[in-house]
Amino acid sequence: MTGKIGRRRFVEGFALTTGLAALGRAKAHAAAPPAILQGDRFDLTVGETPVNLTGRARTATTVNGSLPAPLLRLREGDTATLNVTNRLKESTSIHWHGLLLPNAMDGVPGLTFRGIMPGETFTYRFPVRQAGTYWYHSHSGMQEQTGLYGPMIIEPRAREPYSYQRDHVVMLSDWTDEDPMTVMSNLKQQSDYYNHNRRTLGTFAKDAQRDGVGAAVDDRLMWGGMRMSPTDLADVTGATYTYLMNGQPPASNWTGLFTRGEKVRLRFINGSSMTTFDVRIPGLTMTVVQADGSDVAPVEVEEFRIGVAETYDVIVAPRQDACTIFAQAMDRSGYARGTLALREGLAAAIPPMDPRPLRTMADMGMAHDMKSMGSKSMSGMDMSGMDMSKMTPEEHQKHMAMMAGASNDKKPGDNVPTSNADGVDPKTLAGQPGVDNVAMETKDKLGEAGIGLDGNGRRNLTYRDLRALKPNNKRAPPTRALEFHLTGNMERFLWGFDGKKFSQAGPIRVALGERIRFVLVNDTMMEHPIHLHGFLFEVENGQGDHLPFKHTINVKPAERMSFVFTADTPGHWAFHCHLLYHMEAGMFRTVLVS
Amino acid sequence: MHMDHAPPSPANTGTAAPFGAPVMDQHVFYHALLDQLEGRFGSEQSFRWEGEAWAGTDENRVWLKSEGTLTNGILGDSQQQIFFSRAITTYFDAQVGARYDLDSKPGRGWAAFGIEGLAPLFFHVAATGYVSGDGRLAAKLEGSYDLLLTQKLILQPRIEMNFYTQDDPMREIGAGLSDLDAGLRLRYEITRKFAPYIGVSYEGKYGGTADHARASGEPTNEIRFVAGLRLWL
Numbered sequence: 001m002t003g004k005i006g007r008r009r010f011v012e013g014f015a016l017t018t019g020l021a022a023l024g025r026a027k028a029h030a031a032a033p034p035a036i037l038q039g040d041r042f043d044l045t046v047g048e049t050p051v052n053l054t055g056r057a058r059t060a061t062t063v064n065g066s067l068p069a070p071l072l073r074l075r076e077g078d079t080a081t082l083n084v085t086n087r088l089k090e091s092t093s094i095h096w097h098g099l100l101l102p103n104a105m106d107g108v109p110g111l112t113f114r115g116i117m118p119g120e121t122f123t124y125r126f127p128v129r130q131a132g133t134y135w136y137h138s139h140s141g142m143q144e145q146t147g148l149y150g151p152m153i154i155e156p157r158a159r160e161p162y163s164y165q166r167d168h169v170v171m172l173s174d175w176t177d178e179d180p181m182t183v184m185s186n187l188k189q190q191s192d193y194y195n196h197n198r199r200t201l202g203t204f205a206k207d208a209q210r211d212g213v214g215a216a217v218d219d220r221l222m223w224g225g226m227r228m229s230p231t232d233l234a235d236v237t238g239a240t241y242t243y244l245m246n247g248q249p250p251a252s253n254w255t256g257l258f259t260r261g262e263k264v265r266l267r268f269i270n271g272s273s274m275t276t277f278d279v280r281i282p283g284l285t286m287t288v289v290q291a292d293g294s295d296v297a298p299v300e301v302e303e304f305r306i307g308v309a310e311t312y313d314v315i316v317a318p319r320q321d322a323c324t325i326f327a328q329a330m331d332r333s334g335y336a337r338g339t340l341a342l343r344e345g346l347a348a349a350i351p352p353m354d355p356r357p358l359r360t361m362a363d364m365g366m367a368h369d370m371k372s373m374g375s376k377s378m379s380g381m382d383m384s385g386m387d388m389s390k391m392t393p394e395e396h397q398k399h400m401a402m403m404a405g406a407s408n409d410k411k412p413g414d415n416v417p418t419s420n421a422d423g424v425d426p427k428t429l430a431g432q433p434g435v436d437n438v439a440m441e442t443k444d445k446l447g448e449a450g451i452g453l454d455g456n457g458r459r460n461l462t463y464r465d466l467r468a469l470k471p472n473n474k475r476a477p478p479t480r481a482l483e484f485h486l487t488g489n490m491e492r493f494l495w496g497f498d499g500k501k502f503s504q505a506g507p508i509r510v511a512l513g514e515r516i517r518f519v520l521v522n523d524t525m526m527e528h529p530i531h532l533h534g535f536l537f538e539v540e541n542g543q544g545d546h547l548p549f550k551h552t553i554n555v556k557p558a559e560r561m562s563f564v565f566t567a568d569t570p571g572h573w574a575f576h577c578h579l580l581y582h583m584e585a586g587m588f589r590t591v592l593v594s
Numbered sequence: 595m596h597m598d599h600a601p602p603s604p605a606n607t608g609t610a611a612p613f614g615a616p617v618m619d620q621h622v623f624y625h626a627l628l629d630q631l632e633g634r635f636g637s638e639q640s641f642r643w644e645g646e647a648w649a650g651t652d653e654n655r656v657w658l659k660s661e662g663t664l665t666n667g668i669l670g671d672s673q674q675q676i677f678f679s680r681a682i683t684t685y686f687d688a689q690v691g692a693r694y695d696l697d698s699k700p701g702r703g704w705a706a707f708g709i710e711g712l713a714p715l716f717f718h719v720a721a722t723g724y725v726s727g728d729g730r731l732a733a734k735l736e737g738s739y740d741l742l743l744t745q746k747l748i749l750q751p752r753i754e755m756n757f758y759t760q761d762d763p764m765r766e767i768g769a770g771l772s773d774l775d776a777g778l779r780l781r782y783e784i785t786r787k788f789a790p791y792i793g794v795s796y797e798g799k800y801g802g803t804a805d806h807a808r809a810s811g812e813p814t815n816e817i818r819f820v821a822g823l824r825l826w827l
Binding site for chain 1: 611617685
């Protein structure tokens with residue numbers, strides 16, 4: 001099915017097309033409304049359910065017949081039992097995202113078990129050791145894209161340090177009417193298949209008018225010389241996606257109710273497969289109190305970016321009768337939307353989407369305009385006589401490799417021995433089939449909100465703002481560090497670590513009990529939400545004894561950042577980019593703790 | 595994706611995936627692209643096709659390439675090729691295989707080896723060398739470029755040149771640069787996979803090949819109007 005290409009607007013939901021929008025109340029047929037299940041024993045059935053989110057009838061992969069899957073409310077300290085029955089014709093699995101549990105309960109086919117076969121019931125049983133907002137999803141095939149995702153709330157034993165009178169889950173996701181395998185296959189044949197904002201003769205004319213023909217030509221030659229496009233923001237876009245809020249497309253207007261004067265806790269979960277959302281509620285500031293299920297010192301923001309698989313809990317104090325919860329896709333190809341209102345049927349104005357950002361040379365890991373470098377020295381190297389713009393592609397690659405080697409010398413200021421996780425010398429990465437770029441200069445970008453947000457006039461959340469509410473008195477410095485280069489080749493749609501796909505690499509061995517640092521170096525010009533199963537890691541963001549705990553971190557282009565964790569649970573733990581099509585293309589490793 | 599259903603034994607618990615592959619990064623994908631499916635209109639009318647299909651993983655693929663021109667029921671300029679292709683650098687694949695020239699003239703088979711990929715500034719290029727059973731050598735150079743006028747309107751110049759080291763009277767070919775097919779096509783992508791186009795083609799014959807053409811009363815260079823469909827699946 002290819003009908004989505006050519007729409008000027010992404011699909012806002014079938015209510016618009018059927019005219020029921022006039023009634024303001026049409027709800028897309030998204031299977032049954034998700035149930036709320038609580039206690040310490042849960043019976044979940046995975047199956048197929050007809051849905052109609054866009055005006056076209058499709059089939060979703062659901063749990064207990066709903067999309068999203070039911071909200072599971074657990075209690076810290078209980079032992080949870082979850083019986084998952086598979087009514088699909090293929091194997092399935094459920095991974096409890098962000099949970100600390102025995103490896104055999106982690107739900108990753110291939111690593112922790114073979115999967116749940118058709119007709120089989122698998123019983124997950126584990127002690128609940130934490131509290132907060134989490135989520136769960138299939139780790140089999142493309143089932144996460146076709147609807148198998150749901151929220152999980154774990155009630156803490158202790159009193160929460162913040163107060164609110166109302167509580168809503170806001171689960172963001174992306175839906176395509178296409179078969180996800182077709183999407184993957186399309187990307188393998190033409191990686192910019194879903195990019196309907198490529199640069200054209202028209203954009204060249206506009207740029208020439210604004211910057212002068214010479215500058216515009218230089219810009220095109222620079223990007224063209226690298227065979228890359230600055231319009232590459234998202235691999236799968238609103239050209240095929242409809243963005244959902246709690247399973248509802250924008251026209252269906254999911255509504256969270258509150259009573260006047262109440263403080264509302266909104267538990268934002270990015271359960272999408274490929275979409276980074278920028279969230280704001282026009283007219284309201286949000287106080288961020290929790291990130292990835294762990295409490296943080298409150299941070300007041302007007303907007304935040306939530307990467308795939310991350311969660312953010314915010315407290316808001318609405319004063320208007322209705323305000324719009326607005327989550328625009330980072331590439332501005334569409335948005336998810338709902339309303340916080342005193343009663344059903346209300347809606348507030350939907351703001352226009354922000355202008356679409358463009359990648360810059362800084363995203364390629366170039367510190368400054370290459371043409372003007374001339375004889376300037378960079379990182380202690382003598383660049384005199386080297387005119388970057390006249391380099392052949394081969395010389396350019398060699399130069400980039402040389403620079404990559406140079407910037408690897410910049411370690412986080414301590415003497416922790418660091419080696420490449422896959423045993424690869426980064427100087428050999430350039431030119432390989434799996435690598436289209438090696439960032440010349442990488443740096444800590446934890447203080448930046450991200451492309452399209454910095455400098456937009458709104459107070460945005462950055463990773464540097466996250467400060468664990470309680471100090472971690474059990475902190476110890478890491479004894480060892482492993483460096484992972486996030487690599488990819490957009491042209492071939494290949495993604496991996498250190499130039500290798502999963503099938504080309506071995507396990508990452510970590511000793512049981514080891515306190516270890518992972519350094520992530522993003523050599524690509526896309527953000528990657530990197531997720532480690534089985535552990536909560538501390539992001540080294542400068543907050544001293546209050547480093548925030550996270551399970552997923554969105555690494556920016558040309559960024560170098562690090563986190564530390566204690567490998568206290570043995571087993572095969574998945575470590576991967578949470579962009580589904582990147583993960584399946586090979587951006588996945590096994591961290592083997594033994 | 596094949597899953598190993600055996601529980602982890604001491605022998606395989608040390609591997610990255612004791613229960614089988616967790617991701618499909620060795621999945622076999624396949625696609626076919628009909629780059630030209632067109633009528634050529636000039637002093638005479640012809641029907642021309644040029645397409646390719648591939649199947650395989652990211653690293654190793656099998657390619658089929660086919661092209662040919664049908665004029666007044668006579669098949670000309672028709673080459674069928676099969677390659678095994680391996681990704682060798684970021685943007686280039688090495689290809690090794692065979693070509694058979696199959697048309698209304700007596701056919702000829704060749705071993706083929708070449709390189710294909712994306713050159714800087716997004717030029718798609720391919721260079722292929724051929725060796726026939728009786729020691730003839732040939733070469734083909736191809737290049738094309740997609741100029742986006744709008745998101746859906748794309749202007750594509752392309753060129754293909756064939757060279758031979760020896761005269762081949764059986765195939766009415768002379769040594770040196772034998773023929774050149776160049777074109778400028780403007781396509782409109784109704785969808786990515788379905789794009790009608792119009793354009794112009796220039797077909798030139800040179801040297802000994804031109805002599806053969808003149809002797810048969812055929813043109814040695816002609817410009818024709820083309821209209822067709824670009825499809826992929």
